[in-house]
Amino acid sequence: MHRLLALIGRRLWQLLPIIVFATFVVFSLLQLVPGDPAVTLAGDYASKERIEEIRHLYGLDQPLLVQYGVWLLHAVQGDLGRSLLSSAPVVDLIAQRLPNTIVISTYALILAAAVGIPLGVLAATRTGSRIDGLVTSIASLGVALPSFWLAIILVIFFSLTWHWFPATGASSFMADPLRALWHATLPAVALSVGVIAELARQVRSALIEVLNSQYYRTLRAKGLGPGAMLWKHGLRNVSVTMLTLLGLQVNRLFSGAVVIEAVFAIPGAGSLVAYSAINKDFPVVQGVVLVLVVIVILVNLAVDILNALLDPRAAA
Amino acid sequence: MSLATAIVPPPKRSRLSRLWRWMKSDPRAVLSIAYLAMLVIVSVMAPVIAPYSPTEQDVSSLLLPPDGAHWLGTDDLGRDVLSRLIWGAPNSLYASLLAVSVAIVLGVPIGLLIGFIGGWLDDAVSRFVDALLSFPPIVLAIAVTGALGIGLTNAMLSVGIVFAPVLARLVRAQTLVVKNALYVDAARGFGASTFHIIVRHIVPNAIQPVIVQITLMLAIALLAEASLSFLALGVQPPAASWGGMLARAYNYIEVAPEQMYAPGFAILLTALAFNALGESMRVALDPTMKRR
Numbered sequence: 001m002h003r004l005l006a007l008i009g010r011r012l013w014q015l016l017p018i019i020v021f022a023t024f025v026v027f028s029l030l031q032l033v034p035g036d037p038a039v040t041l042a043g044d045y046a047s048k049e050r051i052e053e054i055r056h057l058y059g060l061d062q063p064l065l066v067q068y069g070v071w072l073l074h075a076v077q078g079d080l081g082r083s084l085l086s087s088a089p090v091v092d093l094i095a096q097r098l099p100n101t102i103v104i105s106t107y108a109l110i111l112a113a114a115v116g117i118p119l120g121v122l123a124a125t126r127t128g129s130r131i132d133g134l135v136t137s138i139a140s141l142g143v144a145l146p147s148f149w150l151a152i153i154l155v156i157f158f159s160l161t162w163h164w165f166p167a168t169g170a171s172s173f174m175a176d177p178l179r180a181l182w183h184a185t186l187p188a189v190a191l192s193v194g195v196i197a198e199l200a201r202q203v204r205s206a207l208i209e210v211l212n213s214q215y216y217r218t219l220r221a222k223g224l225g226p227g228a229m230l231w232k233h234g235l236r237n238v239s240v241t242m243l244t245l246l247g248l249q250v251n252r253l254f255s256g257a258v259v260i261e262a263v264f265a266i267p268g269a270g271s272l273v274a275y276s277a278i279n280k281d282f283p284v285v286q287g288v289v290l291v292l293v294v295i296v297i298l299v300n301l302a303v304d305i306l307n308a309l310l311d312p313r314a315a316a
Numbered sequence: 317m318s319l320a321t322a323i324v325p326p327p328k329r330s331r332l333s334r335l336w337r338w339m340k341s342d343p344r345a346v347l348s349i350a351y352l353a354m355l356v357i358v359s360v361m362a363p364v365i366a367p368y369s370p371t372e373q374d375v376s377s378l379l380l381p382p383d384g385a386h387w388l389g390t391d392d393l394g395r396d397v398l399s400r401l402i403w404g405a406p407n408s409l410y411a412s413l414l415a416v417s418v419a420i421v422l423g424v425p426i427g428l429l430i431g432f433i434g435g436w437l438d439d440a441v442s443r444f445v446d447a448l449l450s451f452p453p454i455v456l457a458i459a460v461t462g463a464l465g466i467g468l469t470n471a472m473l474s475v476g477i478v479f480a481p482v483l484a485r486l487v488r489a490q491t492l493v494v495k496n497a498l499y500v501d502a503a504r505g506f507g508a509s510t511f512h513i514i515v516r517h518i519v520p521n522a523i524q525p526v527i528v529q530i531t532l533m534l535a536i537a538l539l540a541e542a543s544l545s546f547l548a549l550g551v552q553p554p555a556a557s558w559g560g561m562l563a564r565a566y567n568y569i570e571v572a573p574e575q576m577y578a579p580g581f582a583i584l585l586t587a588l589a590f591n592a593l594g595e596s597m598r599v600a601l602d603p604t605m606k607r608r
Contacts, residue, residue: 017440021447025456032463140595144535144587146542146559149580152566156573254452259543263566273455274547277462289459293451300450 007308011301019297023075026290027068030282040282043084075290081283083276090287094269098291100170101268103180104260105253107188112195113246119196120203125230127208135200142197148259151190155263158186168265187264191256195249199242206241210234240311247303254292345596348589355586359406368396370403371554379572388578391561392568400556401578407557408586411472411541411550412534418476419483419533424526426480427487432495432514442488448481454543461549468541468557471550475540479533486529490522497521524601531594535587542583558583 033040038055055061059070074080080090123135159167165186173180210216211234219229258270269288276284339346358365374394382389388397430438460474494500500517544550545559553560558579565575
């Protein structure tokens with residue numbers, strides 16, 4: 001337990017510069033807007049007085065690093081400013097939208113792990129076979145497939161032709177989990193395909209490496225059965241790789257979710273960031289990007305810690 | 317195989333026969349190159365090849381199914397879908413090339429510099445690169461596009477900025493490997509300048525994985541362009557783009573679902589071609605990788 005705490009502390013310390021840089025990038029988004037940030041934040045048709053008021057309110061008359069510090073201090077306390085469009089607190093908007101994104105992303109990740117990892121294992125244990133060729137081809141296809149196009153094709157068949165799943169919308173997971181999953185199925189399937197392809201590929205190559213290693217050959221020479229070898233030694237050795245891979249997919253899932261949410265008209269964090277970017281609602285854009293990047297960083301921290309528990313060598 | 321064929325001396329390999337052997341050994345690469353060459357020709361010749369103007373509207377023929385006059389039908393404004401598909405090619409290629417060029421211009425020098433110099437500069441920039449890589453790429457690209465202003469060029473600038481850290485990290489790692497190689501030590505011993513070492517030794521030896529990554533990146537950039545144009549952040553109407561065509565047609569999916577197929581296949585095939593080319597180059601350039 002003590003070792004674990006020390007590990008978490010060490011990882012957090014290593015993460016600190018990354019968190020500082022990442023938050024600074026989010027803060028700097030506003031600086032990328034051509035022209036005066038105060039004019040941007042005041043919105044169209046703002047009076048001169050209003051612009052000056054905004055400049056003072058947001059501390060835009062302060063040096064950049066001071067602005068960053070103030071922004072970060074507010075953000076840490078849960079104050080991400082207000083939407084320029086609806087003047088609702090950004091935190092409230094994100095709280096409304098984020099659960100839908102989390103549902104489809106988690107659903108997609110589970111689907112991808114359930115399909116992608118076995119496919120990778122299947123291909124690795126039969127290298128050069130037809131199954132291996134098939135898995136490799138599916139993986140190549142999956143990586144190149146635009147997920148939103150797949151989503152549209154799914155809608156054509158599963159919603160409009162066969163009426164199995166709804167074509168649009170989402171429903172609250174807390175209120176009615178089954179209904180929420182029913183709504184999330186097509187989006188999650190579309191979202192998972194790229195991840196399945198990536199997982200199958202990477203698990204295949206990681207496992208092939210283990211299967212070709214010296215100690216694995218020794219085990220076979222000692223007469224261990226193939227099943228026991230694969231489960232006790234082969235898969236155990238790639239489990240750390242698999243966890244790391246799964247953690248890295250969160251990034252990809254959030255990226256995909258933006259477009260998938262647009263296809264299915266899901267009120268999620270992704271559709272919120274796209275809508276806000278088009279309508280120049282920068283506090284909302286910054287807020288969503290910040291929350292998503294923090295989730296990505298935390299998930300990978302959790303993966304790191306789990307890995308250390310699974311494999312003491314990784315704790316170093 | 318009979319004895320007679322076995323004793324025939326190996327043929328002298330001319331350049332042409334080497335090309336032929338390569339084409340036979342890697343049909344996937346040949347197909348990809350052929351497809352991409354066709355795409356480039358279509359892009360350049362779009363004004364000549366396209367049967368109609370991509371933007372001319374015809375209110376008397378809205379959302380027509382494919383027929384003899386309009387091979388892929390017409391869209392909701394009566395524009396010829398095939399012509400828009402053809403005009404979408406140059407936009408998509410331009411977008412991919414622009415994004416990847418931006419990534420190269422930003423990422424490669426930074427990777428070389430921090431890899432070569434090392435020290436605190438490397439530590440600081442590497443953490444910054446790690447931070448950028450933590451962002452979901454499309455989400456960050458959307459945010460940057462929103463800030464810079466909506467449009468294809470800004471969207472692809474954003475995608476390039478988002479991709480740059482991937483290249484920076486790769487080039488840094490490659491530079492570290494080569495920097496400590498014996499022959500670089502030897503060159504230094506002979507009094508070679510830093511510039512000479514970077515240009516003559518580091519770049520040529522570190523470049524191969526970078527070329528592979530760049531090819532694969534073209535596919536990701538293409539998919540990113542399609543996504544951003546689908547979200548109306550990329551190509552602006554009335555200009556044609558495959559992602560934008562899908563977005564527009566999606567509003568009429570119940571009336572004309574067949575319009576969803578052609579632009580999607582165009583994106584898929586092009587991304588597949590870039591990926592296949594990248595994979596083939598990885599195999600061809602890597603002497604340790606066994607040919608399957």
